Each structure stands twice: as C-alpha cells, then as structure tokens.
C-alpha cells in the first residue's frame with residue numbers, strides 16, 4: 001500500500017478577485033522509501049501540491065489519503081496532531097526557531113511528542129552528527145550559514161522518524177556546494193533510515209539525484225519518470 | 231520549552247521590550263511611591279491624633295457621649311483606671327475631666343474644649359508636653375494655671391502670664407467662670423486642635439464645677455503599639471462586660487472617636503488602588519500594541535510552528551507567556567525601585583516644608599512625611615500586573631491563532 005495516495009484533487013484559491021485554479025485534477029501515489037522530485041515552472045502548483053500532501057492545506061475537491069487516513073476527515077486539531085506525528089518539513093529558508101540552538105531545534109518536535117529528555121538529546125545529537133553539524137549544536141540559527149541551517153532543518157525533520165518528509169525547494173537559497181552537501185545528506189538519510197522524501201525543485205542538480213521525477217504544469221501532472229539504480 | 235521560547239523571544243527586539251518594560255516600571259513606581267506618600271500622610275495624621283489628641287482608646291459614660299455635660303461622670307473611674315493599667319499592652323492611662331466651654335480674653339472669646347488633667351498622668355498618655363513652644367507644661371503645684379494652643383492665643387490676643395477666662399456650666403447648669411494664668415503655649419501639627427483646646431489642672435476644674443477631684447468623665451488609654459488597639463478594645467469589652475451592659479461606660483477606639491480620620495485612611499487606600507488600576511489599564515494598551523507588532527513580525531515563524539505541529543493551545547500560551555514575562559519584568563523592576571525609594575523616605579522622611587508647611591499644619595499634618603507601603607499593596611500590584619498582562623495578551627494571541635500555516639509560510643520575511 002502506498003504511503004500517500006492523492007485522488008483527483010483540485011485546488012482553487014478564492015481569495016483573489018479572479019479565482020486561481022492552482023491544481024486541476026492531480027492523481028499521485030507515493031511509495032515508502034521514495035526520493036521524489038516534483039518539478040515544473042514557477043506557478044505550476046508545486047507548493048500547493050506539497051502543502052496538501054503535508055496536511056497544511058486541504059484540496060477544494062478530491063481526496064488525500066495518508067495510509068488509511070483521509071485528511072479531509074480530520075478536524076483542524078487532529079490535523080495538527082497528525083502533522084506532528086507523521087510528517088517532517090523542510091522549507092525553503094528560515095525554517096528554524098531563531099531563539100533555539102541547533103540542538104534545541106532538532107529536539108523540538110520530539111519534545112512536542114513528549115519523548116523523554118535523555119532519549120531526545122541522544123537522538124538530536126545523533127542526527128546533528130549525521131548531517132555533519134554536531135560541533136555547532138549550541139549555535140543559534142543566526143550564527144549558522146544558510147546551508148548549515150538547512151542541514152539542521154533536515155535533522156529536525158528526521159529526528160521524529162516521520163512517515164515522510166516534505167521539502168519545498170530546500171536548496172533554493174544555497175550555493176552549489178551547500179546544495180551538493182545537503183542533497184548528499186538527504187540521499188544518505190534516505191538510504192540509511194529508508195526515509196521517504198518528496199521535494200519540489202527547479203534545480204537541475206536536485207533533479208539529477210531524484211529517483212523519481214514528477215513534472216507538473218498548470219496544476220496537472222504531465223510527466224512521471226522513475227530512474228532505477230540512482 | 232514554551233516558556234524558554236517565550237522568554238528568549240522577549241529579548242529579540244531589545245529596544246522595543248526595554249521601552250515597554252520601562253513604561254511599566256515607571257507606572258508602578260509612580261503608583262507605589264504615591265501610595266507610600268499618601269499612607270505616610272495618613273499614618274502621620276493618625277499617629278499625631280493618637281499621640282496628641284485622642285490616645286488609642288477612650289472610655290466615657292455613654293450619656294456623656296450623647297451630650298457632653300460634665301455631670302455624666304464615669305462611676306468608679308479610679309478603680310476602672312487601675313484595672314486597665316494591669317493590661318500588658320497598655321502603656322499609660324489618664325483620667326480627665328472634659329467639657330465644652332468659652333475661653334475669653336478682654337478682646338475676644340472662642341468656644342473651646344477644656345480638659346482638667348493630672349500633669350504626671352497626662353504626660354504619660356499624651357505627647358502634648360513635647361509641643362510646648364513657650365513657657366512650661368502644667369505642674370501640679372501652680373494652681374489656676376492653664377496651657378493653650380498657639381492659634382487660640384493669637385485669636386484671643388493672649389500671651390504668657392496673661393489670664394484666660396474660662397466660662398462653663400457646672401453640674402447644675404449654672405454658669406461659672408474662672409481665671410487661669412497662661413503658663414505655657416503649645417503648637418502641634420494640627421492647627422484646628424491648637425485653636426480649640428485649653429488644659430487646666432483637674433483639681434481646679436473639679437472645684438470650679440463643684441465636684442470631688444476624684445471624678446472623671448474621660449479615661450484616655452495609650453498603648454505600647456497602635457496595632458494592638460483593636461485587640462485591647464476587645465479585651466476591655468470583655469473585662470467590663472457588666473459595666474457596659476449596665477450602660478455605665480462605653481469603650482471606643484480612636485477610629486470610633488474620630489470617624490472622619492478613619493474614612494480618610496480608607497479613602498486614601500481606595501484612591502491608591504484606583505490609581506493603580508488606571509495606570510495599568512493605560513499600560514495595557516501599550517502592551518497590546520507591542521505584542522501585536524511582535525505577532526505580525528513573526529507571521530512566518532508562527533506558521534512554521536503550526537506546520538511542525540504546535541497546537542493552537544500552545545501557540546496561544548506562547549503569546550500569553552511572552553506578554554506575562556514582559557509585564558512581570560517591568561513590574562519587578564518597578565517594584566524593586568519603588569521599594570528602595572519608599573524605604574529611603576520611610577527612614578529619612580520626605581520634607582515638604584519647601585512647598586506648604588503652613589498649609590499642611592492647618593489641616594493637621596506635619597511637613598515631614600515618612601512613606602509607608604503595605605505588603606498588601608505590593609501584592610495587589612503584582613497580581614494586577616499579571617491579570618492585566620493576561621488580558622492584554624488575548625487579542626495578540628487570537629491574532630496569532632487566526633494565521634493559517636500554508637499562507638503564513640508563503641509570507642515574505
């Protein structure tokens with residue numbers, strides 16, 4: 001069974017004078033352990049789709065199942081709780097809570113999940129180690145470079161072992177070296193922990209690493225390729 | 231952890247937080263110091279009234295209280311006085327004769343209260359002998375002598391060694407009068423008192439009225455400590471249950487004798503709390519504004535917190551906590567500074583003579599004020615600050631709750 005199954009979803013933004021049809025009938029299945037890139041031109045609906053996959057927004061029409069759960073059936077409070085326990089997020093930039101250190105940021109979700117302190121710290125340090133930033137554990141985001149911040153964000157997303165991780169253009173603000181490093185780390189986490197990653201990107205280097213590329217245009221999926229052996 | 235985030239958030243915009251903390255601190259210093267000043271004024275007035283005028287407790291014949299006729303004496307006053315002296319909290323007791331009279335000189339007359347006292351006893355109960363500015367206090371030896379207030383002396387145009395004529399109605403209602411030589415002039419902090427009191431020897435007064443000098447119609451009791459007034463009154467009421475039931479005596483504390491003074495204390499208190507409330511409500515608007523700005527600035531960050539799974543309840547608490555921390559910090563600074571200011575003026579006093587010594591004396595105040603703030607007032611300040619902080623945080627917190635994560639995260643920073 002797929003982790004995520006999206007069935008014919010539509011998304012219309014009604015707040016503007018002219019309603020915007022951001023998604024126009026999207027069907028998509030994501031399997032466990034996938035490393036999938038969603039690509040497409042600006043305004044094609046990538047962020048809109050990821051927000052729906054991540055339970056941050058609901059489709060105007062159609063259903064989204066995460067395993068057996070239809071997200072449409074959840075109350076706002078249940079949805080928040082569902083995100084906390086099932087979904088990891090890495091955003092484009094300024095992901096971290098500015099007043100918490102790298103370690104505290106990494107622990108944050110575990111703390112919300114009420115994981116005991118010892119276990120929490122151990123897990124956080126393990127992941128900071130894994131993303132190569134353990135020596136900066138006590139630095140606040142403001143004292144870290146953009147690439148380092150994104151690595152902490154990845155560590156945080158992974159720490160709670162979510163069912164999958166949503167990353168919306170995680171490398172958009174990084175130079176090529178940091179982009180490579182971050183991709184390397186995400187790919188390794190995907191291998192090591194078998195974590196499922198879904199990211200949106202414009203970046204050719206990111207696409208090159210993806211195991212599957214879903215192309216979207218005008219709110220519709222127009223291509224879906226899988227690359228075995230990557 | 232929520233608390234840690236809230237506390238650290240406070241220091242992200244140091245200037246903004248510092249401004250609001252300073253505003254809260256100044257507001258609190260203003261109210262507390264004002265309360266200290268006002269309480270100091272009332273204390274001083276109360277203490278002066280107790281020391282110079284009414285003592286802590288007085289005992290009379292109930293009929294005397296209704297119309298101050300000298301014939302209503304206290305039965306067995308001596309014995310009663312001796313019983314009272316045995317009480318641990320009682321410092322001194324003075325038995326007096328008291329009546330309304332006319333004091334006159336060759337040029338003017340004035341309605342006064344005349345006290346017949348035994349100087350040795352009276353000195354123990356009243357501090358009036360410390361306020362003699364000319365001449366001496368009464369002594370038992372010099373018969374038909376008097377001391378009068380400076381204001382009265384001026385009004386009657388009398389000086390030392392002049393004679394003041396005291397005219398009063400004796401027990402039968404017949405008018406009698408006597409001439410008393412002025413041996414001393416006093417000046418207290420209460421001009422109204424100074425203008426209306428004449429003190430003579432009890433034996434002279436008894437003779438003038440045709441009494442035995444053992445008769446008394448007022449027993450004044452001074453306590454070791456003003457705070458025990460209420461408990462001593464309770465004890466005495468028990469001790470003299472029979473006499474009270476027989477309508478022979480009635481026991482009153484200073485605040486029953488001078489109800490206006492008691493109301494004054496209460497009104498001052500009431501105004502202090504009202505002032506505190508007004509200041510805090512004004513500050514609430516500044517706090518609301520600051521927190522609304524903080525929430526708006528952090529739209530994206532709050533969106534991310536929501537995305538990560540922070541419940542609405544926790545988002546709400548985060549904003550409330552931050553507001554409470556901000557306010558408590560201001561309150562703490564304000565209270566600490568207030569305590570030191572109040573402490574300073576409680577020891578050294580605040581000298582008002584440069585503004586209005588004369589004016590203050592005429593309404594019964596001395597010109598140096600010793601500040602006092604009750605623990606209750608500090609407690610009320612702390613509680614009200616927290617209350618106001620929580621109330622002020624509601625609107626910013628609701629604003630934060632209205633954010634939708636998907637939209638908030640799209641927001642530019």
Ligand SMILES: Nc1ncnc2c1ncn2[C@@H]1O[C@H](COP(=O)(O)OP(=O)(O)OP(=O)(O)O)[C@@H](O)[C@H]1O
Nearest residue numbers: 013015016020022041042043044045046047048049
């Ligand atoms: N809150 C909104 N209200 C109205 N229109 C919106 C809103 N959010 C997105 N849109 C519109 O929906 C369409 C899809 O936007 P979306 O952000 O999903 O595109 P995207 O593929 O992520 O673009 P980019 O590559 O620039 O990030 C765009 O036309 C966008 O203008």
Ligand SMILES: [Mg+2]
Nearest residue numbers: 046047048168
């Ligand atoms: Mg986008």
